[in-house]
Amino acid sequence: MSGLTEGFRIFTLLIQDENSGLEFQDRKTGGFLAATPQEGVIYMNIGDMFMRISxxxxxxxxxxxxxxxxxxxxxxxxxxxxxxxxxxxxxxxxSRVRKDGKRMYEDVKYG
Structure with missing residues (x-):
């Protein structure tokens, strides 16, 4: 079983149990890397809106x-x-637009 998610959100915090299965995509290779469960670790998944803000x-x-x-x-x-x-x-x-020298994204209304 496999599910793939991405979204138009700022970010998602992913808290998992001791069982494996969570993977993040490596943008360079397109492959996926395991997010090995570790006690006390919370994974943060950056969403499309955070990408726009940054x-x-x-x-x-x-x-x-x-x-x-x-x-x-x-x-x-x-x-x-x-x-x-x-x-x-x-x-x-x-401040990011000034630093980058150009604006990468237009304004967007979430709703």
Whole structure:
């Protein structure tokens, strides 16, 4: 079983149990890297809106959960997604635009 997620959110915190399966995509190779469970570790998945705010400095991340059915016990994770205000306008930070020398993204209204 495999699921692939990405999203129009600021970021998602991924808290997982001791079972493996969470993977993040390596943008250079297109392959996926395992996010080995470690006690006390919370993974942060950058979303499309954070990418816009940072003017592309922090690209959005693809992640997935891969598990062979029956190969591992039930897997539990707690995702906590942070999304913008539906009526708010998201735009690249002016300081990033100045530093980068150009604006990478137009303003967008989340809702």
């Amino acid at each position: 003017n592309g400095l922090y690209p959005s991340a693809l992640h997935r959960v891969v598990a062979d059915e029956g190969a591992i016990p039930d897997r539990y994770s707690i995702p906590y997604a942070v999304v913008p205000d539906r009526e708010g306008v998201t735009e690249p930070l002016p």
